[in-house]
Structures are given as C-alpha cells and as structure tokens.
Amino acid sequence: MARQDYIRNFSIIAHIDHGKSTLADRLIESTGMLTKREMEQQVLDSMDLEKERGITIKLKAVRLIYQAQDGHEYTFNLIDTPGHVDFSYEVSRSMAACEGALLVVDATQGVEAQTLANVYLALDEDLEILPILNKIDLPSQRCDEVVQEIEDIIGLPAADAPRVSAKTGLNIDQVLEAIVRDIPAPNGDEDAPLKALIFDSNYDSYKGVICYVRIFDGQVKVGDTIQMMNTKKSFEVVEVGVNANGHIPLDQLRAGDVGYITASIKEVRDAQVGDTITLKNRPTDKPLKGYKKVSPMVYCGIYPAEGEEYTEIRDALEKLKVNDAALDFEAETSAALGFGFRCGFLGLLHMEIIQERLEREFDLNLITTTPSVIYHVMTTDHELLEIQNPSNLPDPSEIEYMEEPIVRAEIMTPTDYVGAIMELCQNRRGVFIDMQYLEETRAQITYDLPLNEVIYDFFDALKSKTRGYASFDYDLKGYQQSDLVKMDILINQQVVDAFSLIVHRDKAYERGRKICERLTDAIPRHQFAVPIQAAIGSKIIARETIRALRKDVLSKCYGGDISRKKKLLEKQKEGKKRMRSIGNVDIPQEAFLSVLKYDEES
Ligand SMILES: Nc1nc2c(ncn2[C@@H]2O[C@H](COP(=O)(O)OP(=O)(O)OP(=O)(O)O)[C@@H](O)[C@H]2O)c(=O)[nH]1
Numbered sequence: 001m002a003r004q005d006y007i008r009n010f011s012i013i014a015h016i017d018h019g020k021s022t023l024a025d026r027l028i029e030s031t032g033m034l035t036k037r038e039m040e041q042q043v044l045d046s047m048d049l050e051k052e053r054g055i056t057i058k059l060k061a062v063r064l065i066y067q068a069q070d071g072h073e074y075t076f077n078l079i080d081t082p083g084h085v086d087f088s089y090e091v092s093r094s095m096a097a098c099e100g101a102l103l104v105v106d107a108t109q110g111v112e113a114q115t116l117a118n119v120y121l122a123l124d125e126d127l128e129i130l131p132i133l134n135k136i137d138l139p140s141q142r143c144d145e146v147v148q149e150i151e152d153i154i155g156l157p158a159a160d161a162p163r164v165s166a167k168t169g170l171n172i173d174q175v176l177e178a179i180v181r182d183i184p185a186p187n188g189d190e191d192a193p194l195k196a197l198i199f200d201s202n203y204d205s206y207k208g209v210i211c212y213v214r215i216f217d218g219q220v221k222v223g224d225t226i227q228m229m230n231t232k233k234s235f236e237v238v239e240v241g242v243n244a245n246g247h248i249p250l251d252q253l254r255a256g257d258v259g260y261i262t263a264s265i266k267e268v269r270d271a272q273v274g275d276t277i278t279l280k281n282r283p284t285d286k287p288l289k290g291y292k293k294v295s296p297m298v299y300c301g302i303y304p305a306e307g308e309e310y311t312e313i314r315d316a317l318e319k320l321k322v323n324d325a326a327l328d329f330e331a332e333t334s335a336a337l338g339f340g341f342r343c344g345f346l347g348l349l350h351m352e353i354i355q356e357r358l359e360r361e362f363d364l365n366l367i368t369t370t371p372s373v374i375y376h377v378m379t380t381d382h383e384l385l386e387i388q389n390p391s392n393l394p395d396p397s398e399i400e401y402m403e404e405p406i407v408r409a410e411i412m413t414p415t416d417y418v419g420a421i422m423e424l425c426q427n428r429r430g431v432f433i434d435m436q437y438l439e440e441t442r443a444q445i446t447y448d449l450p451l452n453e454v455i456y457d458f459f460d461a462l463k464s465k466t467r468g469y470a471s472f473d474y475d476l477k478g479y480q481q482s483d484l485v486k487m488d489i490l491i492n493q494q495v496v497d498a499f500s501l502i503v504h505r506d507k508a509y510e511r512g513r514k515i516c517e518r519l520t521d522a523i524p525r526h527q528f529a530v531p532i533q534a535a536i537g538s539k540i541i542a543r544e545t546i547r548a549l550r551k552d553v554l555s556k557c558y559g560g561d562i563s564r565k566k567k568l569l570e571k572q573k574e575g576k577k578r579m580r581s582i583g584n585v586d587i588p589q590e591a592f593l594s595v596l597k598y599d600e601e602s
Pocket of ligand 1: 014015016017018019020021022023134135136137138164165166167168
C-alpha cells in the first residue's frame, strides 16, 4: 500500500460538554504519545482561559502513532475544534484539513442543537462522520434511544457506533479501530505542484509566524521558496515538522501530512489562515477553496481604563487577530472615553473571551462599551448606512427607516420547558416559526429573533429557565424593518456616549428604567448627588439619583491603627484602577457591563 494509506486526518466534533476534549485525551494517551503522568493536564486545551471555562477555543493539531490490529502502524492527525456556536468558523477551518470527523454524542443527553450544527458543517466539507456514544459509565445513559435519535434526526447509521466512556477509557480501542476502518485515507498527488492549506497560525518571537498546514498535493522541505497564493508573498522555508508533544522538525512534509512550516515570516498578515501555499518556481494553477469569509455580528468599543495604554491595546489586538480572522477592529474616539477601538466579534462569548484575553494575557485594564449589532439605516437622501456604533446614528429627522438583523434560532429542549422558552422568546420580540417533537420528551422549537435581543444575555436567561437542559444555535437570516430609537444615558447631566444604545421603541421605557437602576447600584456615591437619566432625543424617559456621600471613608478608622487605614486606602486605590472619571463622576468598569443585563421579570 502507498504511504498515504497509513494516514488518517480527522477532527472531533460535539455539542459543548459532550466529552470532546476528554476523548481527545484518551486517544492521545492510548496511542502512547504521552505517558499518563504527562497527561495531568488536558493536552489540547492549552490556554488557561479555556481550562477555566471548559470550552475549547483555538484549534490545535497533534500527531499520534497507532499500532492497529491489522499489524500496521498508522499516523493519526487529530485536529481539535471548538464546540461553541460563536466559533463555528473555526470548526470549518479545522474540518477543511480532514477526511473525517468523530461525532461525540453524550449518551445521557442525546443530539443537541450544536451537534446538528457541527454535523452540517462536516457535511459541507464532505467529511466521513463517525458517531460515538460517550459517557456510558453513567447510570442515566440511554444509548439505544440516542442511537435512534442519531438515525432519525441526523440520518446517520449508528447501530454499530462505538459506545465508550472517555472518562474511564472503556472501549476506546473500538474508536481507534473505527478510525482506521472508516475514515478515508488522504489521496493527494505527491508529484504534483505543492498545494498546502493554512488552517491555523501563531506568532513566535524567534521563528516568526508558524503556519499550521495540511498538505493536499506535492511536498515541501527546508530551503524551498514558498509562495502564498493570496498575498503573492514569497519566503524561504526554515523549518517543517509536526506537532507531537511540542514541535518535532522533519526533513519534509508530503501530500496527506498535517504539520507546520516556518519561513521567517515577520508579518502575520502575510500568512493568512485559509490561504494556499505553493512553490514559487513550480506553482499550482488553482488555490484550494479556503474558507468562507466570516463577518462579525456584534460590535463594542474597547477603551483603556487608564489613558496611556492605548498603544498597548492596539498591539495586543493585532497579536490576537493573527489567528482569529473573525476579530475586527479599528480606531475610534468617544467623547466620554477618549481614544480607543471599535471591535467586531462573532457573538457575545467571542467578545467576552477577547476581553478576558486582553486583560489576562496582556495585563490591560479595559472599559468596554455597550455592545451593538449592525443596523441598516435608510436616510431621507436614500443612502443606505451601516451603523455599528449608536453614536453614529444620524438625527431622526434624516432617517427614512431602519432595519435590524434577524436570526433564525433553533432551540432543543426537554418538553417540560417549552412554555418557559416560548415566553422568553416572545418577550424578546421573537416570531414563532415551528415546533417539532423529536421524541416524546424532547422538542425542537424554531423562532426568528432580533439579534439585538439575543446579544443581551439570552444564553444566560435560556440556561436559567431550563436548568441548563436546552441548547441553542442560530444563523443570521436577514434584515427587517423595525421601529428603533437611540437611547442616551446621562450621568450628572452629561451624555455618556459609551452607554448609548439602540432599542426597539416599545422596549425603551423598560430598558431605560432598568439601566438607570443598575447604574445607581454600580456607581459609588460621591460628595455630591449624581442624577442618572435615560433619554430619547431631548425627552427624559427615566431618572434615578445616587445620593451624596456624607462620611469620609477614613473617619471610620479614626484613632484606629495606621495599617488598617493603609489597607483601606489601598483597597480604594485597587477599586479606582478600573474606573473612568466622566463629568466628575467615577464610573467603575462593572457599570459599563451592567447595561448589558436584561431583567426577565420586568
Ligand atoms: N461520567 C463521564 N463523564 C465524562 C465522560 N467524558 C467526559 N466527561 C465529563 O464531561 C465534561 C465535559 O467534558 P469535556 O471533554 O471537557 O467536553 P468537551 O466536549 O471537550 O467540551 P468543550 O471543550 O467545552 O466543547 C467533563 O466534566 C468531563 O470530565 C465520560 O465518558 N463519562
């Protein structure tokens, strides 16, 4: 058999928490790349943040060697994928480098919204899909029903699917054999001109940009001059190799391989994820199809909490953008906050993760403004504007009409929660489309919802109303005319543009009142009374007041010991770090976030 017949390139897809990372660990462990002791930490989820949140964000590839029952040694290239709806573009990225996907389904939960979403992406990439039932060690497993679900809902035969426990390692050998048996081997042409897909990249201060690639045709070795087909830039290859417990340099990579290439590439934008690499003196005529361009759906402003960090934020955003094509940013200024950036994200989770990475990995103190979706505004001059910053909205007298983005949402839920979910969607201006019973106890509900309602903690509300049992997935459906208004928030009589938001007219009063209440709680008391108001144009629609402070904090420690006094001052200073002073009022970072929260009871 040919060399490539012993290669299997695959990824693992699953609904969040169904056990994808745990299964990856078992595969890594049972192929002997690492010893159990070295496995103390999950290998594929390497970012701290991921560990804490328990979700896989950035994909990585790892090479495993498997001694199969047929007596041959196989090379497995396992490419990790994120499981959350916000990251489906990264799922397609890793899938494009594979021939197959293991579909992990939790045998206690069954098929969920993102199981389906991931399957559709895999089918788009023509992957062979191997269902695997996980968590069979749990007494609540219901394998037979879940097999039926996989066959009925997804349409994949699943009667012979391996039934495993990724946690205990039970039946993992069946998965390894199924990979050999059912996932097709790559069949590229080693003698054809080089065709390699960049599916991920990162920046290393010694090696420059490291491109993670899947070689489809041809070969590449140290010293070759490669060319990026999209940017037309050429580089001399310094190192090629594979990922297996760190980078392992090799002489060359050939058709069918998954590995990395370094070539002293200094500029991240010269090695774009999705681009095709070929050889300069023997180029291929057509690039690989690459990925569909992803567009951010949610925007917010990111500003330094302390003015001097502006350039640090720009550098950090540039670094994060290296392997996150979906992150978008440009400079902007806010009357209240000064110089900062308008950033675009795929969704709220993506936004939170970038924020946290900026704060933790780059040690920055940030203020983020109220997130917004992109609105279409038709002016009275018949010009169509795209507005993603409420501050840029033209005067109402110049607006003919406005449109907002609508998503088609699929919610899968135990039937007990159908009522609560419909109430939630109705409350968020949802339009009911369909409901189907998947089996006696589970239903799939379809709603059209304004994206603007989804970005205000819809996930959290859904989770709390269904005790975490419902799952949710959405796709942008299109734009729809809507009666929208801009609401401003005034603090101490001054409009704080960072708080401005666009809301549906019917929701304005309620939102305005809630935001004022929240800000009253979030902003500390000052020496003077601070009025907080919500306004549409010049009309005040809600008002609260933060009463003046009477006592000095230190008066409490009058006569007390000096170290306690110091501690108190230090604590205050710590708190101050994340404050912005606007119109004489100190506004803590939490206040900016509190605008986000929606109150279901109201
Ligand atoms: N009892 C039991 N628990 C399991 C099994 N496999 C995974 N788990 C647990 O299920 C939870 C989720 O597992 P992960 O592997 O992190 O899930 P994941 O699909 O990778 O999740 P994301 O990376 O967040 O998408 C963890 O608490 C695991 O310990 C299993 O076979 N049996």
